[in-house]
Amino acid sequence: MPSNAGRSTLATIAASAGVSVATVSKVLNGRTDVAPATRSLVQSLLQEHGYVARRSRRARAAAPATVEVEVASDLCAYSAQIIQGMIEAGAESGAAVVVTSPAVMADGGASWVRGLVDAGRRALITFGSEPAPAQLAALSRARLPVVVIDPMNLPDTPVTSVGSTNFAGGLSATRHLLDLGHRRIAYLGGIAGAASNQARMHGYRAAMEAAGIPVPAEYVRASGFCYPDGETGGAALLDLPLPPTAIFAVSDESALGAIQAARARGLRVPEDLSVVGFDDTEIAVMTSPQLTTVRQPLREMGGVALRTALRLAAGEKIESRHIELATELIVRGSSRAAGP
The missing domain is CATH 1.10.260 (434 Repressor (Amino-terminal Domain))
Incomplete structure (x- = not known):
């Protein structure tokens, strides 16, 4: 500008x-x-005109850096670890983190942005949703940078985002189940249009295609990322005439829901059904058996998002608009070799 x-x-x-x-x-x-x-x-x-008065450079420099973090979904193990990473990075950088829920936008976001500026916010971080184009325009006019974590759907306007290697994670999870001898492998997905869900599903499909195994349409379900979604979706998969012997779930919470659905039907995990999750949150080791899952470096994602937001607020140029951190398969007790 x-x-x-x-x-x-x-x-x-x-x-x-x-x-x-x-x-x-x-x-x-x-x-x-x-x-x-x-x-x-x-x-x-x-x-x-959506005009937002900017504070003087001297006033901005004197005020402690504060970053607004908007969380669109309910707090859970996944979001808690990301926020923890932000708080730790903020402490190292001398910046404060304020966590809020999305505000109601009555005028395209202009008054909301004015409120952020008046409150001394230096940048905005969101996850669970992305600002609409009108909101991004208002933020741009106010020179408030935006960083989106694990974006659901990126807007047309260029926006900085932080995520993980979701495709590679889906690929490794499915290959693990294939290596164990499973052939009837289902994908229990999240919200259909979510970018992370799409990437994990494509990784699953790529592994199945490379192994020469066709995927029945009913083996791919779009549900949600939370425990009830996994329980409902898992029940639907296990009630099929030819149910899967393994399920790759889009999140740890969804995976635990699928495990509960299996137990409700008298199935044992992993003897009768192998389950792999995604995230490696704290709950992955709180269940019995402990959950095989794809680890996202959630705290590091939060830290990178906070540091990136502060760099943008300081007028620095960043190397990439989208930052992806590596995932890693963590094998525990919820997956085992397929039965005869």
């Missing part, structure tokens, strides 16, 4: 109101020497 963009906006508003740029500046700064009718007109035009 050109450095004179803010003054150009003020000039446009001044011309529309029939006043000087100095008068518009007085309204922005809360000066009292402006007629009430003029003040009301200027404020209305400022809102109409």
